[in-house]
Amino acid sequence: MSAPPIPAASPVRRIALLGNPNTGKTTLFNRLCGLRSKTANFPGSTVESHVGICACGTSDLEVVDLPGTYSLQLELPESRLCTDCIEGRVPGCGPTAMLVVIDATTLQRNLPLAASVLQRSRPTVIALTMGDIAHQRGIFIDVESLSRLLGCRVVRASGRTGEGIAELTAELEEAAERGLLGETHSPVAGLPAGSTDSREVASWARRVAALVSAQEPQGRLAAQAADARADRFDALLTHPVIGLVTFLGVMALLFTAIFWLAEFPMNAIDELFRVVGGGIDDLLPNGLLQDLLRDGVVAGIAGVVVFLPQIVLLFFLLALLEDSGYLARAALAVDRVMRRFGLPGQAFVPLLSSHACALPGIMATRLIPDRRDRLAAILVAPFMSCSARVPVYVLLTALLFPDRPGAAALAFIGCYLLGALAGMTSAALARRTILRGASRPMMLELPPYRVPSIRTAALAAADRGGVFLRNAGGIILAISLVMWWLQAFPRAAPMAEDTPPDVLLRAQHEGSFAGTIGHVVEPVFAPLGFDWQISVGVMNSFLAREVFVSSMKVLVNAGPSDSDVDVGTVAAMGRATRADGAPLFTPATSLSLLVFYVLAMQCLPTLAVTKRETGSWKWPALQLGWMSLVAWMAAWAAHAIAVGAGLP
Amino acid sequence: MPVSGGDCKVRVVASSSSVPLSQLPRGTRARIPCSALDALGERERCLLEAMGFSESCCVRVCRSGSPCIVQIDQTRFGLAREVSERILVTPLVD
Numbered sequence: 001m002s003a004p005p006i007p008a009a010s011p012v013r014r015i016a017l018l019g020n021p022n023t024g025k026t027t028l029f030n031r032l033c034g035l036r037s038k039t040a041n042f043p044g045s046t047v048e049s050h051v052g053i054c055a056c057g058t059s060d061l062e063v064v065d066l067p068g069t070y071s072l073q074l075e076l077p078e079s080r081l082c083t084d085c086i087e088g089r090v091p092g093c094g095p096t097a098m099l100v101v102i103d104a105t106t107l108q109r110n111l112p113l114a115a116s117v118l119q120r121s122r123p124t125v126i127a128l129t130m131g132d133i134a135h136q137r138g139i140f141i142d143v144e145s146l147s148r149l150l151g152c153r154v155v156r157a158s159g160r161t162g163e164g165i166a167e168l169t170a171e172l173e174e175a176a177e178r179g180l181l182g183e184t185h186s187p188v189a190g191l192p193a194g195s196t197d198s199r200e201v202a203s204w205a206r207r208v209a210a211l212v213s214a215q216e217p218q219g220r221l222a223a224q225a226a227d228a229r230a231d232r233f234d235a236l237l238t239h240p241v242i243g244l245v246t247f248l249g250v251m252a253l254l255f256t257a258i259f260w261l262a263e264f265p266m267n268a269i270d271e272l273f274r275v276v277g278g279g280i281d282d283l284l285p286n287g288l289l290q291d292l293l294r295d296g297v298v299a300g301i302a303g304v305v306v307f308l309p310q311i312v313l314l315f316f317l318l319a320l321l322e323d324s325g326y327l328a329r330a331a332l333a334v335d336r337v338m339r340r341f342g343l344p345g346q347a348f349v350p351l352l353s354s355h356a357c358a359l360p361g362i363m364a365t366r367l368i369p370d371r372r373d374r375l376a377a378i379l380v381a382p383f384m385s386c387s388a389r390v391p392v393y394v395l396l397t398a399l400l401f402p403d404r405p406g407a408a409a410l411a412f413i414g415c416y417l418l419g420a421l422a423g424m425t426s427a428a429l430a431r432r433t434i435l436r437g438a439s440r441p442m443m444l445e446l447p448p449y450r451v452p453s454i455r456t457a458a459l460a461a462a463d464r465g466g467v468f469l470r471n472a473g474g475i476i477l478a479i480s481l482v483m484w485w486l487q488a489f490p491r492a493a494p495m496a497e498d499t500p501p502d503v504l505l506r507a508q509h510e511g512s513f514a515g516t517i518g519h520v521v522e523p524v525f526a527p528l529g530f531d532w533q534i535s536v537g538v539m540n541s542f543l544a545r546e547v548f549v550s551s552m553k554v555l556v557n558a559g560p561s562d563s564d565v566d567v568g569t570v571a572a573m574g575r576a577t578r579a580d581g582a583p584l585f586t587p588a589t590s591l592s593l594l595v596f597y598v599l600a601m602q603c604l605p606t607l608a609v610t611k612r613e614t615g616s617w618k619w620p621a622l623q624l625g626w627m628s629l630v631a632w633m634a635a636w637a638a639h640a641i642a643v644g645a646g647l648p
Numbered sequence: 649m650p651v652s653g654g655d656c657k658v659r660v661v662a663s664s665s666s667v668p669l670s671q672l673p674r675g676t677r678a679r680i681p682c683s684a685l686d687a688l689g690e691r692e693r694c695l696l697e698a699m700g701f702s703e704s705c706c707v708r709v710c711r712s713g714s715p716c717i718v719q720i721d722q723t724r725f726g727l728a729r730e731v732s733e734r735i736l737v738t739p740l741v742d
Contacts, residue, residue, distance in 0.1 A: 070698035075691055105722040109700040137722065198694075199682075202702040227719065231674075231710045234717050238726070332715045332726040339728075442715065442728035443695060 013176035014062045014094065015054075016085055018117060019101030020110050021068035022447045024129040026050075027159030028101060029065040030459045032169070037065075037459075038466065048366065049081070049093075050463070056169040061176055064093055072116040073196060077371065086120055096179030098124040099172060104134035104141055104156075107213055111205035112198070115191055118150060121184040123175040126154040127168055132161075133448060137226070138219010146212040151186045160453055230449060234329060243333035250321070250330070251352050258313045258356055265309040273302035288488075296484035297477075304473040307359050307605070311468050314353055314360040316461035318367075323452035327367075328444055335442045341424040342431030344368060345442060347377040351423065354384035355416070358606045362613055363464060370440040376430045378613055379623050382606050383423030385416045389597060391549045396594040398570045399585045415598045422599055422630060434622075468609075483543040483604070486514040514539050528596065528635045529589035531578045538596075545602040587647045592639035600631035667739060670716055670732040672709045678737035680705045687734040696735075699725065707737060 019025040029037070033052025050065040066085055067078035081090070088094035098117050102110040118124055128141065147154040153171045157164035187193050191204045215223075237243050277294045284290040321327045327349070335345030343351075346368045354361030361381045368374040385393070393415050401407040431439070492507040518536030525535045533552070541548035552573065576584040585593075601607070607620040614620075672678060682703045685693040700720045701707075711717035714729035727735075 070695065074694055074698060076695070106700070109721065109723065112698070133722075139722075198697050199703060202697070223722070227708075227710075230724065234711050234724070235674075238711060238715055238717065328726065332717075335715065335728060438689075441692065441730050442726060443692065443699070443731055444726040445699065446717065446724040446726050448722075448724075 012062050012096075013059070013173070013180065014064060014096050015099050015172055015176060016082075016093070016095035016097075017063055017065045017099045017101065018082055018086075018113065019068060020070055020103065020106075020113060022445055023068070023101045023103040023110065024159050025068055025101040026065060027453060027456050028127060028129060028157060029063060029159070030456055031159040031162060031165055033063055035459070035462065037063075037463070049085075054169060054172070057173045061169075061172055063099070064095065069113070071113060071198075073198070076369075086117065086122070095122060097172065097175035098122045099127060099168075100124060101127045101129055103130045104128050105130050105137060105139055107141060108205050108209035111208055112201045114150065115188060115201055115204065116196075118152065118185055118188050119191070119193070123178040123183060124152045124185055125168065125171045125175050126150065126152060127157040127164075128154055129157060129159065131156050131158055131163070133450075136219070137223040138216035140214050140216070142212045146208070149189050149208050149212065151188055159456075233449060234446070237326065237329040238333045240333075240336070243329070244337070247330045247333055247348075250326070251349070254314075254317050254321075257317065258310060262309040262313050266306055269302065269306050269309070273298055273305075288491075291488055292484070295488070296481045300477040300481055300484070304469065304477055304605075307357060308465055308468065310357050311360040311363065312461045312465045314356070314364065315464040316457050318349065318364065319457035319460040320452040320454075323450070323456060325447045325449040328446045331367075332442065332444060332446070341428045342373075342435075342439075343377055343424075343427050344370065344373045344439065347373065347427075350377055351381060351384055351420075354381040354386060357386050357388070358382045358384065358603065359468070359609050360464075362606065362609050363468065365613065372431070372435045372437055373439050375614065375619065376427045376435050378610055379430055379619065379626070380423040380427045382601055382603060382623065382627060383419050383426060383599065385419040385598065386603075388545050388603065389415070392545055392597045393594070395549055395552075395570065395573065396590050396597070399574060399590045400587055400594065402570070402574065411594070415594065418595070418598050422634075426626065426630070483514075486517070487512045487540060489513055510536065524632075527639070528592045528632065529586065529639045530593065531584060533576075533578075533584065534589070534593065538602075541602055543604050545597060545600075548597070548602075583648070588639050588642035591642050591647075592635040595638040596631045596635035598631075599627060599634055601627040665738070666736040668733045669707070669709070669718065669727070669735040669737050670712070670714070670729055672712060672737070672739060674709055674712045676709045676712075677740045678707050678709070679740055680707060681736070681738055684736050687736065688731070692731060696731075701735070706740070 017025060017029055029050060029052060032054040036055075037050050037052030049067060052063050052065065054061040054063050064085065066082045069076070069079045069082050072079055072083045072086070084090045085093040086095065086098065098120075100114045100117050102114060114124075114126060126146075128143065128146075134141070143154050143156060153175070155164050155168045155171055157168045159165075190207065191201070237246060277298050280290060280294045280298065284293065318327070321330075331345035331348070333345070334348045338345050338347055347365070349367060350361045350364040352361075353364050358381050361384065362378050365374045365377045365381070368377055393412055397408040397411045397415075400411060488508070489512060492504065492511050495504060495507070515536050518539040519532050521539065522530070522532045522535045525538065530538065537548050537552045573585055574583075578584050601624045607624060610620040610623055611617055666681060666684070669678070680701055680703060684703075685696055685701060688696065700723060705720055708719045709716070710719050710724060714732075716727045716729065716732035718725055718727065718732075
């Protein structure tokens with residue numbers, strides 16, 4: 001078989017990195033490229049890859065870390081991307097040489113993928129990883145013989161320790177040079193040319209593994225002892241009760257750590273942008289430019305950057321859990337529960353993450369292998385009550401139960417349960433309608449238990465943070481500017497110089513385009529018990545739901561325009577009236593508003609991230625439409641029931 | 649001693665009939681016959697073969713029931729019940 005032509009317009013020395021999942025491939029990639037890498041979504045593929053630069057010799061090598069796959073013949077997105085990339089069908093991905101990662105402890109299972117690559121005749125180097133575990137288990141591999149049988153260089157390398165990296169880099173450089181010269185790989189000994197018969201290839205792999213590998217009796221005993229230990233851990237961590245309780249405990253610790261640790265950088269970011277905003281006030285005279293820079297640009301950038309600590313921390317801790325071998329067991333433990341709602345076990349972590357913030361939660365759905373499952377999880381993630389809803393819940397539960405903190409606390413918990421119930425029910429509905437079809441049943445490789453690599457986790461977290469800033473950040477900033485414009489125009493008529501700032505703000509809110517839209521949509525919200533003021537508050541908080549509190553405080557003259565909910569704020573809101581003098585926040589209205597905020601989308605950054613993760617505006621549009629519909633109907637029902645029960 | 653690669657090269661005797669993997673108790677070892685994956689859909693069968701569930705491989709049951717955990721060679725796999733009950737294996741007796 002001759003090598004497919006290398007695109008003429010691609011003079012770069014590009015290495016495609018391939019391997020089975022859990023072979024240490026990404027750790028090796030991180031060791032080769034370090035921070036000089038970025039996430040890549042190649043055209044036509046929904047699967048993510050990484051591209052990095054590896055410094056070596058005379059010039060750099062570009063390394064494409066393709067997704068882990070067990071075979072190039074599978075009808076799976078990751079398998080198709082690998083095949084398309086190797087065969088030069090993906091622009092910007094055609095390799096000059098190949099690097100295949102093989103786990104030394106599972107040589108026989110890894111060889112068929114290597115054979116598929118070698119049959120495509122590109123210059124290839126094999127990296128033999130997991131040498132430390134192989135050593136513990138007394139597994140010996142004759143590298144020279146393996147190299148001779150495969151007809152390519154085989155190098156022992158470890159991404160964790162850096163062992164063999166210099167030799168591997170030199171071999172890759174040489175293979176890339178040969179690739180540029182158009183050299184091809186000689187046929188593999190003992191493997192019929194072009195054979196794709198899985199049984200024939202498996203038989204060849206068995207013969208090769210038997211020829212080049214051996215296990216010492218002492219190592220076999222050590223392996224049996226390690227297996228017995230792993231059996232005990234597995235029995236506990238995947239137990240229907242103990243496994244679930246352990247998982248909930250680990251998740252509680254994870255999110256406590258995220259809330260606690262992220263608070264400091266988030267406060268610092270908040271303060272930094274407050275100082276920058278203040279600087280703009282000092283530097284520029286009052287006017288449009290000052291407003292644009294302070295409330296549009298600076299507030300927009302702050303609205304992006306403030307999410308970064310939670311995102312980076314979540315992915316750092318998740319990477320540690322994944323690398324330790326625990327996350328795969330956890331997915332297995334919760335799979336049965338999640339399947340009842342049409343979601344796989346891997347969806348639990350993203351949905352739980354969404355209780356902190358839907359943005360990292362949606363990004364974490366990449367743990368889910370099946371596309372339909374993943375889409376369902378993305379669609380329902382914003383139903384989970386995120387931290388931005390908390391000020392709204394605090395305000396409305398206090399208005400509902402003014403002197404009954406116990407009842408207010410129960411209502412608060414009810415909000416979280418209602419959100420989770422709506423999300424899981426919506427997922428079940430989606431999997432039976434728009435995302436109908438058999439999902440991939442759980443068939444999961446469980447990586448060995450081990451001490452996780454801090455370096456790998458840090459690089460994964462940095463990568464996720466970069467992806468968020470590069471892709472979602474721009475959209476969020478643009479939307480922030482549009483929302484600023486809607487709230488800043490048309491400008492309110494000039495007032496007397498001694499007019500209090502809150503009165504000026506109230507006039508601006510009421511007369512702006514957003515305010516006008518609030519008035520226009522008032523009939524839509526009237527059945528829910530909302531008047532024009534609440535409708536304006538709802539429209540103003542379309543960018544982010546926490547804005548509702550500050551908007552309402554301005555609209556009903558309840559204090560400065562911030563999101564703090566204190567006793568005075570609640571009392572002032574309680575005294576607020578409608579145009580006809582009737583109380584604004586009656587129990588029925590407060591209840592329907594609370595239900596509305598539990599279920600409504602009201603978060604444009606989430607829509608931006610959904611677009612980024614699904615690659616289409618169709619899904620965020622559906623998400624917005626469905627959540628708005630559910631929120632409106634549930635709020636209407638809550639209002640009708642409350643009124644029917646005799647509540648004012 | 650060569651690495652078995654999951655092959656059943658130890659001194660064992662296979663029982664005569666195939667049973668679903670989900671029915672084997674913890675600690676049992678079994679051989680995968682050529683027809684082991686025939687009851688599965690094409691997509692699941694291909695994926696399992698690529699994962700190492702190939703003919704004449706030896707599996708050890710690390711956790712029975714649902715989910716089922718099995719080990720082939722040095723690698724463990726977690727399988728949902730709907731998968732493990734459709735994999736027919738031949739139990740081995742020491």
